[in-house]
Amino acid sequence: MSDLHNRKVYQPNPEFAKNANIKSMDEYHALQNKAIENYEGFWGDYAKEKLDWIEPFTNTLDESNFPFVKWFDGGKLNVSVQCIDRHLKRRGEKTAILFEGDRGDVQKITYNELSRSVNKFANLLKEDLNVKKGDRVVIYMPMIPEAAYAMLACARIGAIHSIVFGGFSSAALKDRIEDADAKIVITADGAYRKTKPYMLKPVVDAAITEGSPIEKVLVVERNNEEVTWVEGRDVSYTKLIKDKSDVCAPEVMDSEDPLFLLYTSGSTGKPKGVQHNSAGYILWAQMTMEWVFDVKETDVFWCTADIGWITGHTYIVYGPLAMGATTLMFEGVITYPDAGRPWKMVQDHKINQFYTAPTAIRVLHKMGENEPSKYDMSSLKVLGTVGEPIDPPAWKWYYEEVGSSKCAIVDTYWQTETGGHIVSPLPGATPIKPACATLPLPGIMGEILDPETGQKVGAGESGYMCITRPWPSMIRGVWGDPERFVKSYFGDVKKDGKAVYFTGDGATYDKDEYITITGRTDDVINVSGHRMGTAEVEAAILKHKNVAEVAVVGRKHTIKGECIFAYVVLKSGEETGEKKEINAFIKQEIGSIAICDDMVFTSGLPKTRSGKIMRRILRSIAKGEAITQDISTLEDPSIVAKISEMVK
Ligand code: PRX
Numbered sequence: 309m310s311d312l313h314n315r316k317v318y319q320p321n322p323e324f325a326k327n328a329n330i331k332s333m334d335e336y337h338a339l340q341n342k343a344i345e346n347y348e349g350f351w352g353d354y355a356k357e358k359l360d361w362i363e364p365f366t367n368t369l370d371e372s373n374f375p376f377v378k379w380f381d382g383g384k385l386n387v388s389v390q391c392i393d394r395h396l397k398r399r400g401e402k403t404a405i406l407f408e409g410d411r412g413d414v415q416k417i418t419y420n421e422l423s424r425s426v427n428k429f430a431n432l433l434k435e436d437l438n439v440k441k442g443d444r445v446v447i448y449m450p451m452i453p454e455a456a457y458a459m460l461a462c463a464r465i466g467a468i469h470s471i472v473f474g475g476f477s478s479a480a481l482k483d484r485i486e487d488a489d490a491k492i493v494i495t496a497d498g499a500y501r502k503t504k505p506y507m508l509k510p511v512v513d514a515a516i517t518e519g520s521p522i523e524k525v526l527v528v529e530r531n532n533e534e535v536t537w538v539e540g541r542d543v544s545y546t547k548l549i550k551d552k553s554d555v556c557a558p559e560v561m562d563s564e565d566p567l568f569l570l571y572t573s574g575s576t577g578k579p580k581g582v583q584h585n586s587a588g589y590i591l592w593a594q595m596t597m598e599w600v601f602d603v604k605e606t607d608v609f610w611c612t613a614d615i616g617w618i619t620g621h622t623y624i625v626y627g628p629l630a631m632g633a634t635t636l637m638f639e640g641v642i643t644y645p646d647a648g649r650p651w652k653m654v655q656d657h658k659i660n661q662f663y664t665a666p667t668a669i670r671v672l673h674k675m676g677e678n679e680p681s682k683y684d685m686s687s688l689k690v691l692g693t694v695g696e697p698i699d700p701p702a703w704k705w706y707y708e709e710v711g712s713s714k715c716a717i718v719d720t721y722w723q724t725e726t727g728g729h730i731v732s733p734l735p736g737a738t739p740i741k742p743a744c745a746t747l748p749l750p751g752i753m754g755e756i757l758d759p760e761t762g763q764k765v766g767a768g769e770s771g772y773m774c775i776t777r778p779w780p781s782m783i784r785g786v787w788g789d790p791e792r793f794v795k796s797y798f799g800d801v802k803k804d805g806k807a808v809y810f811t812g813d814g815a816t817y818d819k820d821e822y823i824t825i826t827g828r829t830d831d832v833i834n835v836s837g838h839r840m841g842t843a844e845v846e847a848a849i850l851k852h853k854n855v856a857e858v859a860v861v862g863r864k865h866t867i868k869g870e871c872i873f874a875y876v877v878l879k880s881g882e883e884t885g886e887k888k889e890i891n892a893f894i895k896q897e898i899g900s901i902a903i904c905d906d907m908v909f910t911s912g913l914p915k916t917r918s919g920k921i922m923r924r925i926l927r928s929i930a931k932g933e934a935i936t937q938d939i940s941t942l943e944d945p946s947i948v949a950k951i952s953e954m955v956k
Contacts, residue, residue, distance in 0.1 A: 312768065313819045315741040318707070321714050324689060328736020329598050330750075336737050339750035350751055351780055355380050355591055360394045362386065362560055365587070369778065375798045375807065376785070377778040378564050379588040386558035387567055387590050388464040391629035392426060393558070395419045403634045406608065406657060407453050410500035410640035417453055419632075422460075424554035425453070429461035431552040436543060437492050437524045441466030441559055444490040444569065446522075447615075448472050448481060448512055450499030451639045454528045454545070455615050456625050458494045463567060466559035470569040470581065473616025476899040478514035484571050487581055488787060489521050496528040497535045502644045505531040513538070563587035569787050570618055572724040573839045574796060575830045577847035581787030582724050588780030592728040593627035599749065600718050600732050601690055603633045607660040610636035611692075612650070612668060617838070618724040619694055623663060627728070642668060647676025651683040651710075662710070663692035663720075665837035666702055670867050673705045680709045690735045692718045695837025696869040697825055703742040721745035721773075721825050723811060724839075725797065727781025730754055731773075731823050746822050753777040755803075756815045756823065762803040765817065773815040773825065774801050776808045831923070833862035833870050838901050842923075845872060845904070848897035849890060854878050859913050859921045863906065863930040871905035873930040875913060875951065906930065908954050912947045914939070929955050 325331050330339070343350040352368035365383030395402070400420040407415040417425070433439040445467045449455035455471075462469040470488045472481050485493065493516070498507035509527060513536060516522045527535065528545040564585045571579040597603050601623075609628050613619035628635035636657060642650045642664075650672065654662060672679070691711045693703075698719060707717055716735035722728060730752045731745040738746050748754030755764050756771040765771035775782075786793040798807040814826040828834065831842040842860040849858045857877040865871035876890065887907040894902050914922045922942065928935055929952050939945045 312816065312824060315744065315818070317739045317741055318716075319739050320716055320736050324714075324716070325736040327604075328734070329602050330734045330737045332737050333739075336734055336747070336750060340748075343751045344753075347777060351379070354595060354751075355383075355587065355780070358594055359385060359587060359591055360390055362389075365563055371778060375778070375794060375809070376790070377782070379778075379780045380563040383563040383587055384560050385563065385587055386464065386561050387586050387626070388426060388430075388460045389558050390590050390594075391460060391463075391626065392419060392423045395632040396423060399632050402632070404629060405453050405456060406634055406636045408636065408638050408640070408653060408657070409452075411503050415453065422457075422629075425457045426460040426464060427554045427556040428549055428552040429454075429457045430464040430556040432526075432545075432548050433461055433467065433492070434465055434556070435552070436548050437526065439465060439467045439492055442566075443467045443492070444488040445469050445492045445494060446472055446481075446485050446488065446490040448474060448493055448495045448508060449528070449615070450474055450496055450508065450530060451614060451637055452496065452499060452528070452530055453637065454496070454530075456637065459568075459615070459621075459625055460629075464556060464558050466561055466565065468566045468568055470571065471616050471621070472571070473614060473899075474508055475616070475901055477896055478511045479897045480899055481511060481515040482517065482520070484579065484581075485515060485520065485522060487571070487578075488569055491521055491523045492526065493522055494526045494528070496530040497533055498531045499639055500531060502641055505533050507533060507535070509535040516541075561586050564784070566784070568621065570621065570724055572618075573832055573841035573844050575832060575841055575843060577841070577843040579841070579844065580789075580792065580796065582783050583785040583787055584727050584781065585784045588782070589727045590626060590630050592779070592781035593622045594630035596728045596749070597623070597627040597631045597633065599734055600720060600729050601661045601663070601692065602735050603628070603631060603661060605632075607689075608634045608636060608657055608687075609661045609663075610638070610653070610657070610659045611663040612638065612642060613663075613665070613694075618727070619663075622728050643671060643675055646679070647672050648679040648682055651680050651685055654685045654688060655683040658687040660687055661690045661692065662688060663694065665695040666693055666698035667696070667836040667868055669693065669698065669702045669706050673702055674867065677705070677709070685710070685712070688712075688715050690718060691715045692720055694720045694722070696834045697827060698743045700742045707742070716740060719743065719745045721823070725783035726775075726779075726811075727783070730775065730779075731825075741818075741822060744818075744822050744824050748823070752779055754823070756817055757801050757803060757808070759801050762801060767817050767819045767821070770814055770816050770826065772801050772829065773811045773813040773823070774803070774808045775811070776803055778809070782809065833860075833872060835870055835872060835901060836868045840872065840902055844898065845874070845894065845902050848894050848902065849874060849876065851897060852890060852893050855890075856880075857913055859923060859926055860904070861923055861927045861930050865905065872902065873906040873908075873926075874904040875908050875910055875926055877910055877912060908951065910947070910951050910954060912944060914947050914951070915943045916941060917943050919943075926951075
């Protein structure tokens with residue numbers, strides 16, 4: 309614990325602070341106090357100032373049906389207007405999307421060009437695919453500009469997009485299509501990875517089986533490899549886009565009309581369709597760009613995430629474009645052709661803010677410790693990290709070698725459900741400490757609470773990371789399952805007798821009330837910054853015909869943060885104790901991200917007499933820890949020694 313309290317403090321760079329959007333801790337506290345004193349006034353003022361309304365809202369926050377809340381009720385707007393149209397007069401010829409392809413091909417798309425492409429795309433969706441307001445459109449795309457056009461085109465006509473990460477398998481894609489009852493899939497033939505073409509369309513083909521709600525598949529041609537074509541269902545983007553008008557009137561949307569769904573793992577086997585609505589989401593996406601990344605008019609911002617994750621939604625597309633920034637979109641692999649690729653890109657494009665995940669930092673550090681020094685990275689001002697706790701050595705390398713000890717590191721803590729950052733340093737104001745998310749952002753009532761008493765925990769104590777008041781970009785529902793929404797997020801912690809939002813993460817305060825996130829308290833594993841539900845992986849493995857039982861836990865991993873460790877019990881008489889085979893099966897069911905690093909084939913699992921698997925014991929065995937729990941109450945205590953022996 310003393311480590312936590314005695315971490316070195318790094319003050320903001322004074323030169324940077326002079327022109328920062330939030331310049332000092334006094335400013336931070338003034339903003340946070342304003343929000344505490346007049347919560348609705350704080351948010352209402354920003355919503356009026358930052359958003360372009362078609363009609364003004366009449367009520368800032370309606371909590372009467374908590375946790376089903378409404379922000380900016382009565383207001384009308386369109387998110388694509390916020391991201392495009394309102395910039396055209398002043399920034400029409402400014403680069404909106406700076407695209408670098410896998411093979412180094414570069415495209416600069418101005419706001420004027422973005423407007424034309426999105427309007428055409430929107431007309432295509434309406435005219436050729438009969439997409440209407442409220443329809444669900446699944447986007448299964450590589451990292452190419454058309455993916456962003458597709459998102460914004462949906463927003464323009466009021467369709468709800470649901471992006472499925474391109475690494476998910478056809479089975480996972482099928483589940484998400486069916487849960488959302490989507491009628492359209494937008495995909496590409498494929499794209500390029502390490503200069504070689506790879507394919508997406510065949511995955512979509514396999515996901516659309518008898519009874520699928522999908523009516524049409526729109527195929528964007530990226531690598532022009534041959535694909536099979538289903539007549540009447542599949543349509544070519546290149547052919548249809550040609551004669552579309554570049555004018556499409558934006559649909560007038562209510563503040564609380566849904567903008568998108570994004571499926572994420574929870575503690576049950578079935579992923580949750582997290583729903584975000586229009587006004588609140590876009591407001592916070594934009595404000596965090598200004599506050600946390602401190603993006604200025606001429607800056608070039610690069611977030612390395614994939615658009616298939618929330619980070620890609622908020623900080624490649626919606627946030628940067630809402631504030632009129634230049635956002636870099638990268639198709640390739642950051643370690644290819646070598647670990648200098650991102651630093652070369654920083655040099656070539658004069659990147660000012662660079663935002664990535666600790667896993668990427670660890671890989672880049674390991675593969676190319678001295679690579680940053682080979683490039684001119686003097687343009688960098690702010691470095692960001694997200695997705696998992698960062699370890700101090702990775703943080704130090706990032707700070708010293710990548711940022712030349714002059715850039716603030718914003719360790720941004722948030723989740724799919726929060727829409728945008730919730731706990732993070734402000735680069736011109738907050739003294740930072742390695743591997744620490746520091747303080748709740750202004751307007752976010754983030755507190756670490758004791759789950760039993762609902763009281764705020766003291767310095768050095770652990771508790772649950774909660775948000776005690778609804779905030780504008782908060783999740784609005786789990787698609788099709790309002791009960792699950794309430795139970796998943798508002799069931800565990802009560803403050804003053806009232807349910808509060810619980811993130812699922814544990815956290816501690818240090819002596820300065822800085823927040824350090826310690827990781828999930830539920831059965832969710834964080835693999836390379838991606839959330840994997842243990843139940844989801846177990847459900848996939850259980851589908852294998854030879855598997856009788858399975859339990860999955862997380863184990864520490866030097867690069868991935870955590871990796872998946874599976875204990876598999878085969879059906880009697882089955883011999884297939886093959887990790888490779890089970891992993892190939894997982895790849896088919898979910899995708900490569902769920903592949904297990906460790907797999908032990910055992911004759912049984914440690915269970916209580918009522919049949920509950922004791923995962924705590926399995927976690928300890930996976931970590932190589934001594935078993936200190938009482939195992940005498942287990943159905944078969946001898947199994948613990950047997951499994952431990954196998955893992956050694
Ligand atoms: O456990 C936390 C971890 O990632 C989870 C959210 O995952 P996801 O919804 O996929 O969104 C990832 C990108 C926002 C959280 O519950 N997490 C995220 N950021 C951090 C983090 N853990 C520690 N430090 C962070 N900065």
